[in-house]
Amino acid sequence: PRIAVFASGNGSNFQAIADAIQNGELHAELVLVVTDKPQAYVVERAQKMGIEPFAFNPAEYGSKAMYEEMLKGKLLNHGVEWIVLAGFMRLIGPMLLSAFENRIVNIHPSALPAFPGKDAIGQTLAAGAELAGVTVHFVDAGMDTGSIIAQETFPVAGRGRAEVEDQIHAIEHRLYPATLQQLFSR
Ligand code: GRF
Structure with missing residues (x-):
């Protein structure tokens, strides 16, 4: 499928996905990288990989519905079928949720x-939790509440x-491309 990656920061998960596509482990076309942070390092990464970065500033739009309508047009123009969030620090609203239902x-x-929510690793450590982990999930209107597709955990054990x-x-960079491949081939 044709996919867009949304990211707000470093973009190491974008990189892992782009690499997995390049080396044939993930069958997808990464046609667009969307960021709400024009200075984010992910923009440079996208350029290096020859993938079009699209940066927008949410403050220049009147509302989430307005910038999502703009994004929807952009995504449909590029024939995007799946949106892959990778460190995108904004909730997805009804405009994109309905245009890309279950996609x-x-x-996290x-x-x-x-x-x-934010700083999940800090939350995990502060709570003294036994297990840390990584979860890939479908996106719904809530904050990290959609149904779980894949999860891996490991003991924190005083680390x-x-x-x-x-x-x-390390888990993310392996689990995300592998999970996307399973999802796209079912
Ligand atoms: C990852 O830890 C991801 O789980 C979370 O944000 C971080 C993004 O890192 N949603 P990167 O920008 O992909 O390096």
Whole structure:
């Protein structure tokens, strides 16, 4: 399928997906990278991979419905079939949810339903949770509440933040492309 990746930051998950497509592990066409942060490093990554970055500033639109209508036009123009959220720090509204019903996925750095929302790794550590994890899920109107597609957990066992973060990212970069491949081939 033709996919768009939405990201607000570093874009390491974008990179993992683009790499998996390039080396044949993931069968998809990454036609567009969308960001709400024109300065985000993901823009540079997209350019390096020869994928069109599209940056917009939400503050220039009157409402979520207005910028999502603009995005919807852009996505349909590019024949996008799936939206893949990878560190996109905004809730998706009814405009895109209805245009891409059951075709929007997200990755979140906790064992959902535990610790939705921002800084899930910090939340996990602050709570003294036994398990850290990564979840890939369908996107609905809530914050990290959609149905779970894949999840991997590991024991925190007294490890520090940096170590937990590294392990989470390593899992993400393997789990996201693999899960997308399963999703697209079913
Ligand atoms: C990842 O940890 C992802 O789970 C979360 O945001 C982070 C994005 O990292 N939603 P990156 O921009 O892909 O490096």
